Amino acid sequence: xxxxxxxxxxxxxxxxxxxxxxxxxxxxxxxxxxxxxxxxxxxxxxxxxxxxxxxxxxxxxxxxxxxxxxxxxxxxxxxxxxxxxxxxxxxxxxxxxxxxxxxxxxxxxxxxxxxxxxxxxxxxxxxxxxxxxxxxxxxxxxxxxxxxxxxxxxxxxxxxxxxxxxxxxxxxxxxxxxxxxxxxxxxxxxxxxxxxxxxxxxxxxxxxxxxxxxxxxxxxxxxxxxxxxxxxxxxxxxxxxxxxxxxxxxxxxxxxxxxxxxxxxxxxxxxxxxxxxxxxxxxxxxxxxxxxxxxxxxxxxxxxxxxxxxxxxxxxxxxxxxxxxxxxxxxxxxxxxxxxxxxxxxxxxxxxxxxxxxxxxxxxxxxxxxxxxxxxxxxxxxxxxxxxxxxxxxxxxxxxxxxxxxxxxxxxxxxxxxxxxxxxxxxxxxxxxxxxxxxxxxxxxxxxxxxxxxxxxxxxxxxxxxxxxxxxxxxxxxxxxxxxxxxxxxxxx
Ligand SMILES: Cc1cc2nc3c(=O)[nH]c(=O)nc-3n(C[C@H](O)[C@H](O)[C@H](O)COP(=O)(O)OP(=O)(O)OC[C@H]3O[C@@H](n4cnc5c(N)ncnc54)[C@H](O)[C@@H]3O)c2cc1C
Numbered sequence: 001x002x003x004x005x006x007x008x009x010x011x012x013x014x015x016x017x018x019x020x021x022x023x024x025x026x027x028x029x030x031x032x033x034x035x036x037x038x039x040x041x042x043x044x045x046x047x048x049x050x051x052x053x054x055x056x057x058x059x060x061x062x063x064x065x066x067x068x069x070x071x072x073x074x075x076x077x078x079x080x081x082x083x084x085x086x087x088x089x090x091x092x093x094x095x096x097x098x099x100x101x102x103x104x105x106x107x108x109x110x111x112x113x114x115x116x117x118x119x120x121x122x123x124x125x126x127x128x129x130x131x132x133x134x135x136x137x138x139x140x141x142x143x144x145x146x147x148x149x150x151x152x153x154x155x156x157x158x159x160x161x162x163x164x165x166x167x168x169x170x171x172x173x174x175x176x177x178x179x180x181x182x183x184x185x186x187x188x189x190x191x192x193x194x195x196x197x198x199x200x201x202x203x204x205x206x207x208x209x210x211x212x213x214x215x216x217x218x219x220x221x222x223x224x225x226x227x228x229x230x231x232x233x234x235x236x237x238x239x240x241x242x243x244x245x246x247x248x249x250x251x252x253x254x255x256x257x258x259x260x261x262x263x264x265x266x267x268x269x270x271x272x273x274x275x276x277x278x279x280x281x282x283x284x285x286x287x288x289x290x291x292x293x294x295x296x297x298x299x300x301x302x303x304x305x306x307x308x309x310x311x312x313x314x315x316x317x318x319x320x321x322x323x324x325x326x327x328x329x330x331x332x333x334x335x336x337x338x339x340x341x342x343x344x345x346x347x348x349x350x351x352x353x354x355x356x357x358x359x360x361x362x363x364x365x366x367x368x369x370x371x372x373x374x375x376x377x378x379x380x381x382x383x384x385x386x387x388x389x390x391x392x393x394x395x396x397x398x399x400x401x402x403x404x405x406x407x408x409x410x411x412x413x414x415x416x417x418x419x420x421x422x423x424x425x426x427x428x429x430x431x432x433x434x435x436x437x438x439x440x441x442x443x444x445x446x447x448x449x450x451x452x453x454x455x456x457x458x459x460x461x462x463x464x465x466x467x468x469x470x471x472x473x474x475x476x477x478x479x480x481x482x483x484x485x486x487x488x489x490x491x492x493x
Contacts, residue, residue, distance in 0.1 A: 008361060012252065014040060015029050025043065025202050030039075033219070039059070045074060057471075059088065060091065062088075062092070063095060065097070081107045085133065090135060094131075097393065110130055115130075142167065143324075145169070146327040146330045147168060147331050148334045150176070152455060153176075154447075155177050157447055159462075161469070164295070167297055171306050172306065177302075177430070183286065183426065184285065188455070189211055194248035195240075199479055200433065203480050205475065206461040226367050227368045228277050229257070229373070230274050231272040235274045245275075253279075268362045274372075307319050311342045318330060332448065338431040342444060346489025347430075347431055352393075352452070353423055354367075354387035356405070357420060366378045374410050376410055386410045387406055402423075431451070435449070438486065463475045
């Protein structure tokens with residue numbers, strides 16, 4: 001790749017350089033406009049090799065850059081060569097800069113044919129190879145896929161599937177996309193990180209990095225990669241901030257700002273320092289969702305409530321009030337309404353209210369969201385969004401107490417007089433462990449439970465569902481996939 005495709009090599013190098021240290025697990029990086037998919041495994045060999053031992057998943061090409069074979073022989077062992085061979089099909093190739101004798105021997109023994117080629121840069125020669133596996137490369141068949149729900153989860157999935165050439169039919173009972181939880185004027189896309197490597201922490205980091213690249217690739221005005229400032233304002237947030245700073249030796253993910261620097265960046269006095277996440281930002285979900293489903297392979301069925309879903313041999317029969325559709329696959333992206341069709345435990349809805357406040361001569365220049373318990377967004381027209389409340393109420397009307405809750409939280413960020421200008425009510429779909437439900441159960445795909453982080457979590461879950469449908473390499477490792485299983489709360493009897 002290096003000598004033949006220098007621009008691709010540069011593009012991939014640049015994307016990889018943006019990954020932080022200490023980001024264990026599998027990273028999915030799409031580049032060359034999504035035509036090339038890179039699976040990058042960070043971690044110790046014994047764990048990462050296990051990730052390759054899924055007999056259904058075969059890779060097209062391997063790039064081996066395991067440091068010098070003389071100094072780091074473990075990376076070039078016979079075990080690795082045979083593991084890569086197992087995860088190869090008959091057209092898989094590999095290439096590496098080294099031509100060391102024992103590397104060649106290990107790959108030959110693992111059933112690769114080898115070719116010594118002219119090297120690149122300062123290297124005189126390089127090694128390339130082709131697998132002699134009898135396993136045929138899977139040809140992905142174009143399918144017809146139904147998606148129930150046109151929020152950020154459904155629309156991001158529709159976009160990914162259509163770009164892969166599938167025919168998509170997206171249904172929503174509302175008269176357009178982004179009308180339910182997704183319909184706030186802004187959704188702030190930022191991670192909730194932890195210093196420990198739990199499934200939640202790993203998913204938060206990976207989905208954040210993925211979503212930021214996903215929106216970048218859309219090259220859209222509905223994504224503002226403005227950065228997000230997260231203040232350390234109380235005992236818990238300061239403790240988390242300290243642990244995060246101690247766990248990282250790089251500043252790729254965030255930059256620590258004291259209160260003077262935070263104030264300077266925001267353009268007004270803030271009484272707390274915090275962490276500035278430069279790859280974070282905010283989306284305008286309505287515009288973004290419209291753009292995501294603007295593809296001729298996506299048929300839009302708005303004001304069509306899905307009433308029933310039935311599996312018959314290898315097809316699904318989906319009924320709305322007046323029509324019936326026969327589909328190869330169905331993905332439920334209908335948030336807490338999922339149990340209309342199946343019985344998923346551990347899922348519930350949580351009311352949230354955002355409030356709008358008028359801008360003023362200080363706030364009007366704010367360029368990025370600031371979070372501290374609640375959040376304050378940059379202005380949209382002449383209003384800023386602050387939020388949001390969490391309550392058990394079922395009411396769809398604005399509740400004064402919840403406006404007051406938002407106004408109180410915002411004082412940590414901006415303690416000047418502000419004028420309330422209404423608000424909006426929505427219902428988050430929350431799960432017991434705060435992770436989404438993403439995967440397949442009894443043949444039905446599910447992508448729900450995005451809680452208060454849908455703009456960050458939905459794109460990676462959608463990519464995962466699309467890969468499950470295509471039976472191809474997955475964008476999450478088994479540690480994360482296990483934690484996202486839709487039936488994980490099912491009571492075992
Ligand atoms: C007050 C508030 C503030 C928030 N702030 C943020 C934020 O700053 N950043 C962030 O990332 N997230 C935020 N969130 C969370 C975010 O809004 C959600 O995580 C996200 O929108 C969930 O998207 P979704 O596609 O899963 O669900 P939804 O947007 O709820 O979409 C589900 C869709 O399914 C449709 N549907 C249901 N049943 C059927 C059926 N039978 N047939 C057809 N259609 C059906 C519904 O009409 C709906 O359109 C906030 C949420 C709230 C409530």
